[in-house]
Amino acid sequence: MLNIELFLIYLLVSILFIVAIRGLSRPNTALLSNRLGMTGMLLAIISTMFVLPEQNHILILIAIFAGALIGIMSAIKVKITALPQMVAVFNGLGGLSSTLVAFAQMKNMQTQYLDISLSVAIGTIAFMGSMIAYLKLQGNFAKILRKLPFHNVFNLALFIIMIFSWGNFLVYSTIDSLFYLMCFALLWSVAVTMPVGGADMPIVVSVLNACSGFAATAVGFSVSNVALIITGAIVGASGTILTFIMTKAINRSLLEVLFYNQTKDEVLKDIKDKTVRSASPEDAAFILENSSKIIIVPGFGMAASEAQFALKNMAFVLKNKYGASVKFAIHPVAGRMPGHMNVLLAEAGIDYEDVFEMDDINPEFRTADVAYVIGANDITNPAAKTLKTSPLYGMPVLDVYKAKTVFFVKRTLGTGYSKTDNPLFFADNTMMIFGDAKKVTENIVKDLEQG
Amino acid sequence: MTILFLFTIFILACFIGYFVVWGVTPALHSPLMSVSNAISGIVIVGALYVAAYSDNLAISEILSISAVFLASVNIFGGFAVSERMLAMFKKKDNKNA
Numbered sequence: 001m002l003n004i005e006l007f008l009i010y011l012l013v014s015i016l017f018i019v020a021i022r023g024l025s026r027p028n029t030a031l032l033s034n035r036l037g038m039t040g041m042l043l044a045i046i047s048t049m050f051v052l053p054e055q056n057h058i059l060i061l062i063a064i065f066a067g068a069l070i071g072i073m074s075a076i077k078v079k080i081t082a083l084p085q086m087v088a089v090f091n092g093l094g095g096l097s098s099t100l101v102a103f104a105q106m107k108n109m110q111t112q113y114l115d116i117s118l119s120v121a122i123g124t125i126a127f128m129g130s131m132i133a134y135l136k137l138q139g140n141f142a143k144i145l146r147k148l149p150f151h152n153v154f155n156l157a158l159f160i161i162m163i164f165s166w167g168n169f170l171v172y173s174t175i176d177s178l179f180y181l182m183c184f185a186l187l188w189s190v191a192v193t194m195p196v197g198g199a200d201m202p203i204v205v206s207v208l209n210a211c212s213g214f215a216a217t218a219v220g221f222s223v224s225n226v227a228l229i230i231t232g233a234i235v236g237a238s239g240t241i242l243t244f245i246m247t248k249a250i251n252r253s254l255l256e257v258l259f260y261n262q263t264k265d266e267v268l269k270d271i272k273d274k275t276v277r278s279a280s281p282e283d284a285a286f287i288l289e290n291s292s293k294i295i296i297v298p299g300f301g302m303a304a305s306e307a308q309f310a311l312k313n314m315a316f317v318l319k320n321k322y323g324a325s326v327k328f329a330i331h332p333v334a335g336r337m338p339g340h341m342n343v344l345l346a347e348a349g350i351d352y353e354d355v356f357e358m359d360d361i362n363p364e365f366r367t368a369d370v371a372y373v374i375g376a377n378d379i380t381n382p383a384a385k386t387l388k389t390s391p392l393y394g395m396p397v398l399d400v401y402k403a404k405t406v407f408f409v410k411r412t413l414g415t416g417y418s419k420t421d422n423p424l425f426f427a428d429n430t431m432m433i434f435g436d437a438k439k440v441t442e443n444i445v446k447d448l449e450q451g
Numbered sequence: 452m453t454i455l456f457l458f459t460i461f462i463l464a465c466f467i468g469y470f471v472v473w474g475v476t477p478a479l480h481s482p483l484m485s486v487s488n489a490i491s492g493i494v495i496v497g498a499l500y501v502a503a504y505s506d507n508l509a510i511s512e513i514l515s516i517s518a519v520f521l522a523s524v525n526i527f528g529g530f531a532v533s534e535r536m537l538a539m540f541k542k543k544d545n546k547n548a
Contacts, residue, residue, distance in 0.1 A: 030540055104502075
């Protein structure tokens with residue numbers, strides 16, 4: 001069934017995939033790496049089809065073309081703001097595919113039951129978790145669902161039942177017991193992902209990404225195919241590393257993200273009496289005109305109001321008319337998926353050379369005239385550094401407070417996702433510009449162009 | 452023996468993945484996710500094997516053909532989304548226009 005030529009082709013496919021991921025180390029080779037990935041995938045599909053018996057060929061081809069049509073159409077139609085959801089859906093379908101393959105094998109041939117059970121369990125978790133993530137990112141769930149009573153006890157109980165049903169399958173190896181395993185994996189993934197809040201979504205999506213990879217590996221073991229094993233391992237590694245980077249960037253462990261939903265908001269009560277200075281877009285424009293170094297800090301609020309194009313115009317005017325230096329500062333967990341802000345800024349046509357990661361930009365706030373924080377909150381909170389009682393304590397943040405003037409573009413004085421007050425709102429060098437991120441920025445641009 | 456051989460490959464691939472992924476620039480973490488998502492659709496190869504050796508109208512045939520379909524959506528959609536994202540990262544010739 002597996003001849004030498006095919007084996008070598010699978011090796012080539014694996015190498016193409018590795019090189020493809022490697023190519024993402026620099027933006028200018030990135031497009032090429034996507035093409036390499038496509039080439040590898042086409043090679044794998046065509047050569048596999050070529051050696052398989054003719055049986056079912058027509059049906060298979062129809063399935064592939066229908067899938068391709070739906071996949072490409074939805075990828076083209078989706079709005080850039082909805083990208084995190086789209087990626088989650090595709091991820092889930094891959095997971096479901098692994099589950100189905102495992103079931104089909106159960107019916108068809110006798111293989112190692114360990115591999116099959118892992119494909120089913122991990123694939124199902126990847127699928128259902130992604131669907132919940134999709135619905136949450138679409139904003140389909142009310143907040144009530146975030147807090148189930150006895151949430152953690154319930155989750156733990158489900159987890160134990162799931163492990164038990166796994167053991168049950170390994171002992172009895174019937175299709176029924178495999179079905180039970182799938183059901184409990186479904187329930188458990190729903191119970192775990194449902195309460196996770198929006199700002200923690202990048203972490204959940206990364207975990208599910210790793211799951212779909214490892215599910216492919218498990219299928220690879222059961223059909224003894226090295227291409228599946230290698231690719232799955234690389235995808236798994238990618239998801240795991242992204243998870244690690246994200247959890248490190250909020251200084252919480254994965255377990256805390258999934259099982260501990262913080263509710264504290266009593267910190268900094270005394271600060272409530274302090275006054276806030278608010279500014280109009282005109283005031284902000286005046287200060288920006290006289291600044292030579294400006295750092296823009298985008299957060300999810302920018303994505304929500306699609307302010308990236310207005311920001312691009314603002315940076316353009318400030319640079320070309322007023323000769324200022326304008327840089328963008330990105331926190332690793334800003335937005336709803338890893339690297340979300342970078343994609344949106346790139347969409348608006350902002351040069352990636354003007355966009356900096358946290359560790360590179362932090363030393364620069366000290367010399368900046370203005371930090372323009374748009375739709376972000378927790379990732380700039382200095383309490384994370386100084387206040388031991390803050391839930392954010394220990395989380396690396398952008399040092400915007402060091403800038404001469406800090407603008408916060410926000411709709412209200414409300415807290416961010418962590419429900420923690422940001423003392424920076426009340427600082428002497430801070431001005432709040434209340435309003436919609438996009439409208440405020442557009443008004444500033446208008447003033448800058450006239451002024 | 453085969454299982455040990457496959458397991459060796461798996462562990463080595465994990466190491467390759469680890470080193471290659473750390474090399475990815477944080478700016479491209481979204482495309483990394485969608486590209487890796489697309490290539491995880493390689494599970495289609497497994498689905499093809501099972502489909503090709505299934506009897507007509509057997510449950511395994513229905514399941515495996517559905518798996519081929521789903522993996523195909525995953526693959527083509529994933530690469531198309533990545534292509535869209537990465538096209539935006541292309542260096543602009545007229546930098547500030």
